[in-house]
Amino acid sequence: MPEEVLFRAAKVVDPASGHDGVTDVLVAGEVVEAMGPELESRGAEVIDCEGLVLSPGLVDLHTHLREPGYEYKETIASGTRAAAAGGFTAVSSMANTDPVTDHAGIVAEIRDKAAEAGLADVFPVGAITKGLAGESMAELGEMVEAGVRVFSDDGMCVPTPRMLRNALVYAKAFTDEVVIADHCEDASLVDGGHMHEGSNSYALGLAGRPAEAEEIVVARDLAVARATGGRIHVLHVSSARSVELIRRAKAEGVRVTAEVTPHHLVFTDDDLVGYDTNFKVNPPLRTAEDRDALRAGVADGTIDVIATDHAPHAVEEKESEFDLSPPGMIGLETALGAVLTHVVATGIVTLPRAIEAMSGTPARILGATGHGGPIEPGRPANLVVFDPSEWWVVDPPFASKARNSAFTGSELSGDVRHTMLRGSLTVAHGKVSR
Amino acid sequence: MNRHVLSMHDLTADDVIRVLDTAESFREVGSRVIKKVPALRGRTVVNFFLENSTRTRISFELAAKRLSADVINFAAGGSSVSKGESLKDTALTLQAMGADAIVIRHSSSGSPLQLTGWVDGHVLNAGDGTHEHPTQALLDLYTMREKLGRLEGLRVAIVGDVLHSRVARSLCFGLVKMGADVTLIGPPTLIPPDAPAWGVQVDYDIDGVIPKLDVCYMLRVQRERQRLEYFPSVREYNRLFGLTATRAGALPEGSLIMHPGPMNRGVEIDSDVADLPQAVIEEQVTNGIAVRMSLLYLLLGGGGGAEASAEREEVLRA
Amino acid sequence: MLLDEDDIRRALTRIAHEIIERDKGAAGLVLVGIANRGDHLARRLAEEIERIEGSAVPVGVLDITFYRDDIGLRAEAPEVHETRIDIGITHRTVVLVDDVLYTGRTIRAAMDALTDFGRPARIRLAVLVDRGHRELPIRADFVGKNVPTRRSDDVRVLVRELDGRDAVVVQEAGSLSANGDALEQRSGSATGDALEQRSGSATGEELR
Numbered sequence: 001m002p003e004e005v006l007f008r009a010a011k012v013v014d015p016a017s018g019h020d021g022v023t024d025v026l027v028a029g030e031v032v033e034a035m036g037p038e039l040e041s042r043g044a045e046v047i048d049c050e051g052l053v054l055s056p057g058l059v060d061l062h063t064h065l066r067e068p069g070y071e072y073k074e075t076i077a078s079g080t081r082a083a084a085a086g087g088f089t090a091v092s093s094m095a096n097t098d099p100v101t102d103h104a105g106i107v108a109e110i111r112d113k114a115a116e117a118g119l120a121d122v123f124p125v126g127a128i129t130k131g132l133a134g135e136s137m138a139e140l141g142e143m144v145e146a147g148v149r150v151f152s153d154d155g156m157c158v159p160t161p162r163m164l165r166n167a168l169v170y171a172k173a174f175t176d177e178v179v180i181a182d183h184c185e186d187a188s189l190v191d192g193g194h195m196h197e198g199s200n201s202y203a204l205g206l207a208g209r210p211a212e213a214e215e216i217v218v219a220r221d222l223a224v225a226r227a228t229g230g231r232i233h234v235l236h237v238s239s240a241r242s243v244e245l246i247r248r249a250k251a252e253g254v255r256v257t258a259e260v261t262p263h264h265l266v267f268t269d270d271d272l273v274g275y276d277t278n279f280k281v282n283p284p285l286r287t288a289e290d291r292d293a294l295r296a297g298v299a300d301g302t303i304d305v306i307a308t309d310h311a312p313h314a315v316e317e318k319e320s321e322f323d324l325s326p327p328g329m330i331g332l333e334t335a336l337g338a339v340l341t342h343v344v345a346t347g348i349v350t351l352p353r354a355i356e357a358m359s360g361t362p363a364r365i366l367g368a369t370g371h372g373g374p375i376e377p378g379r380p381a382n383l384v385v386f387d388p389s390e391w392w393v394v395d396p397p398f399a400s401k402a403r404n405s406a407f408t409g410s411e412l413s414g415d416v417r418h419t420m421l422r423g424s425l426t427v428a429h430g431k432v433s434r
Numbered sequence: 435m436n437r438h439v440l441s442m443h444d445l446t447a448d449d450v451i452r453v454l455d456t457a458e459s460f461r462e463v464g465s466r467v468i469k470k471v472p473a474l475r476g477r478t479v480v481n482f483f484l485e486n487s488t489r490t491r492i493s494f495e496l497a498a499k500r501l502s503a504d505v506i507n508f509a510a511g512g513s514s515v516s517k518g519e520s521l522k523d524t525a526l527t528l529q530a531m532g533a534d535a536i537v538i539r540h541s542s543s544g545s546p547l548q549l550t551g552w553v554d555g556h557v558l559n560a561g562d563g564t565h566e567h568p569t570q571a572l573l574d575l576y577t578m579r580e581k582l583g584r585l586e587g588l589r590v591a592i593v594g595d596v597l598h599s600r601v602a603r604s605l606c607f608g609l610v611k612m613g614a615d616v617t618l619i620g621p622p623t624l625i626p627p628d629a630p631a632w633g634v635q636v637d638y639d640i641d642g643v644i645p646k647l648d649v650c651y652m653l654r655v656q657r658e659r660q661r662l663e664y665f666p667s668v669r670e671y672n673r674l675f676g677l678t679a680t681r682a683g684a685l686p687e688g689s690l691i692m693h694p695g696p697m698n699r700g701v702e703i704d705s706d707v708a709d710l711p712q713a714v715i716e717e718q719v720t721n722g723i724a725v726r727m728s729l730l731y732l733l734l735g736g737g738g739g740a741e742a743s744a745e746r747e748e749v750l751r752a
Numbered sequence: 753m754l755l756d757e758d759d760i761r762r763a764l765t766r767i768a769h770e771i772i773e774r775d776k777g778a779a780g781l782v783l784v785g786i787a788n789r790g791d792h793l794a795r796r797l798a799e800e801i802e803r804i805e806g807s808a809v810p811v812g813v814l815d816i817t818f819y820r821d822d823i824g825l826r827a828e829a830p831e832v833h834e835t836r837i838d839i840g841i842t843h844r845t846v847v848l849v850d851d852v853l854y855t856g857r858t859i860r861a862a863m864d865a866l867t868d869f870g871r872p873a874r875i876r877l878a879v880l881v882d883r884g885h886r887e888l889p890i891r892a893d894f895v896g897k898n899v900p901t902r903r904s905d906d907v908r909v910l911v912r913e914l915d916g917r918d919a920v921v922v923q924e925a926g927s928l929s930a931n932g933d934a935l936e937q938r939s940g941s942a943t944g945d946a947l948e949q950r951s952g953s954a955t956g957e958e959l960r
Contacts, residue, residue, distance in 0.1 A: 202628040205543035205565025205600060275544030317707035323540030459832040468868040471818035735829025
């Protein structure tokens with residue numbers, strides 16, 4: 001790898017600094033060295049970026065890397081490979097590993113493995129409760145010292161208001177940067193459900209997960225956050241009314257952030273009529289009204305972050321009966337394309353806003369220092385270069401070990417050309433480097 | 435006719451009439467001394483029953499054998515995944531057995547449709563989860579038409595756990611398709627809120643509806659499917675929705691009492707009611723074989739499998 | 753037109769006499785018409801025989817669809833009609849009655865079907881028209897009229913019960929499609945009746 005890389009004539013879109021225009025970017029070592037029109041190349045590798053967009057490398061706030069414990073679905077190496085292919089320079093790793101990421105030892109193990117693979121930085125998420133059992137709090141303090149900023153029992157909903165309150169109040173001891181993230185679905189209402197409860201679930205003979213199961217918990221969590229002054233993050237919002245609740249709470253000053261997945265911005269429960277398990281996900285894909293409200297929520301900032309909820313599963317697990325198939329779909333490699341095609345190209349969300357939701361904001365929440373921009377001399381060179389108008393067909397095999405993508409067979413516009421992690425290209429000319 | 439029969443929505447009203455009319459002929463075959471015709475000789479029918487059901491399986495087995503087809507029974511206690519094999523792999527195994535038709539019964543809704551993506555043969559749904567059971571609906575339609583002479587305008591009540599009953603749903607769709615007048619009756623917790631969109635009425639007062647019925651169709655109380663409480667007790671269910679002797683007495687003369695079986699005597703239907711002459715439950719079973727023969731014949735009697743099409747070209751050109 | 757109403761009436765009368773003469777009376781006789789048109793012809797024959805001999809002859813109808821040798825080779829499963837044979841046929845003389853004898857495959861199927869009903873002492877065959885081009889070693893015992901035809905011809909028997917009039921007509925090559933398939937729907941029969949069609953058609957046309 002040459003010491004220096006010059007990105008020539010790229011359209012830099014950097015919401016963190018407000019930069020939006022064509023310029024050259026020179027990278028030396030691990031940092032951005034210079035930016036400006038027609039820089040001297042002086043021996044640097046020159047990459048022609050005419051017609052391409054250069055922005056901060058994407059940051060995924062919600063990723064399942066499955067290691068330790070479920071390496072047959074994905075590993076840290078294959079997961080970060082998928083991340084790089086998708087234009088991400090940093091991802092999280094959710095705590096539902098085996099053993100559960102509920103103490104600093106596992107946090108360190110995950111970080112080390114990620115560094116070894118060298119394809120993307122991983123910022124592990126710690127469990128709120130020991131073993132994700134929802135009964136007693138995990139050692140949050142120790143994990144904060146190990147660098148964790150986001151805590152979540154994702155997969156499971158925090159079972160009682162009492163548990164959530166304890167975690168929120170306790171977390172204030174550390175730094176104001178600690179966030180409790182909740183998977184908002186009331187267990188008693190979604191028990192045995194496999195898709196959104198509505199006309200489609202009745203027609204298909206599948207038990208449903210009603211929208212109010214999410215709305216009730218969102219309302220609960222907002223009330224607890226309001227009362228304690230703590231910071232909460234609502235994972236994968238799926239319902240229009242949830243968006244409205246969050247909007248009103250923010251207006252009142254409640255310290256809440258929220259995220260939505262690319263698939264919830266694109267698909268609806270109509271996509272399940274063929275019983276394709278690749279569309280089975282929790283929370284489920286809901287109606288077109290919900291989807292439109294989610295899109296509007298991203299546009300007006302009610303929803304701060306677009307996060308993939310990348311959830312790899314083994315092929316045979318997904319090639320089984322719908323009700324027996326585990327929920328979840330992969331998303332790292334299609335996130336940018338999906339967002340560009342379905343909400344940016346359609347004019348619902350501007351490109352800078354989309355980039356902000358996929359880089360700067362999640363970097364801040366996750367504590368991913370050095371990622372998410374701004375792109376300026378002296379700062380780490382964590383970048384992505386993509387062609388916003390290049391169409392490609394989503395087709396396995398993927399960089400991820402898994403194949404459970406709802407986008408298989410569809411066409412997306414927005415192709416990652418180069419991903420750079422601290423000055424090294426993890427993806428060069430569309431190919432992952434290792 | 436559609437290549438597969440997975441749902442009543444796969445059949446047009448004309449298809450339904452065709453199935454019922456053809457079933458007449460198979461009923462006649464069933465009355466002969468030699469209850470067999472060579473129509474599907476050389477064809478292989480696989481009964482892929484991943485959910486226990488001796489009655490339905492035997493009915494399909496007899497149907498296929500009376501058509502001179504070769505029958506393979508592939509039964510499994512649980513799902514394929516529980517044995518470490520994906521449903522797809524199991525499907526490919528059936529394909530390798532040369533199945534011209536696969537009759538699938540499964541506790542997972544949608545598995546017949548998933549199967550069609552993996553096999554070349556015809557797929558016939560013998561009941562999938564809480565989704566549909568088209569052959570049951572067809573044999574019920576046959577029974578009604580035979581006893582009452584028509585389907586159009588019949589006033590039918592379907593009583594019980596509609597939410598979890600694939601029989602109820604298929605029957606509903608089938609009756610509406612044929613122009614009957616359907617009312618669903620049961621505890622509100624067990625009737626899908628969406629039901630009026632299916633073209634039916636919903637009522638919670640069985641006594642108000644009974645005197646105006648041509649057919650009173652009682653569903654099993656699906657105890658094994660309910661994990662959550664939908665009504666407080668069997669006693670209350672029977673009091674509010676059960677077909678007691680008194681209620682049976684209030685049915686109009688000439689109306690039918692039907693049930694898909696097996697019955698929970700004393701719960702949804704009182705014991706002596708099940709034995710009344712207007713209860714045609716046993717005939718439903720007999721008609722089942724003829725209707726299933728009709729479906730197998732209509733599906734396999736046309737088009738044929740991949741080999742047949744090459745042969746077909748030759749013969750028809752000769 | 754090959755035969756008109758009067759021709760048909762005379763032919764049936766003659767066949768009735770021939771049947772009686774051959775078996776020296778009507779005792780032990782059962783007429784079985786092959787659906788769809790053989791049925792009506794069989795009943796008329798039975799009436800004739802009863803008029804001549806004074807004794808009623810039992811009549812049944814046999815649909816041979818399930819015994820066809822071409823099931824699964826056509827786009828749609830052939831349509832089935834009623835079978836009703838109320839009387840035992842074992843030890844009796846069964847006279848199969850059909851409208852047109854052509855390749856012989858229909859009769860082969862009919863004999864297979866009959867043997868599932870019992871063991872007749874003998875089976876004879878009466879047809880209104882024999883148009884030749886046999887593909888199996890089958891011959892009729894009683895024939896209304898022998899009509900030489902081309903394979904591409906389409907011979908149809910119309911009966912007043914189904915078609916409003918009695919006639920035997922031939923339709924020639926002009927009514928066929930480019931690849932030699934007979935195309936028209938038989939009046940009164942939506943899909944496949946007899947299976948003796950020489951060249952294929954999508955829905956299994958009535959064959960002789």
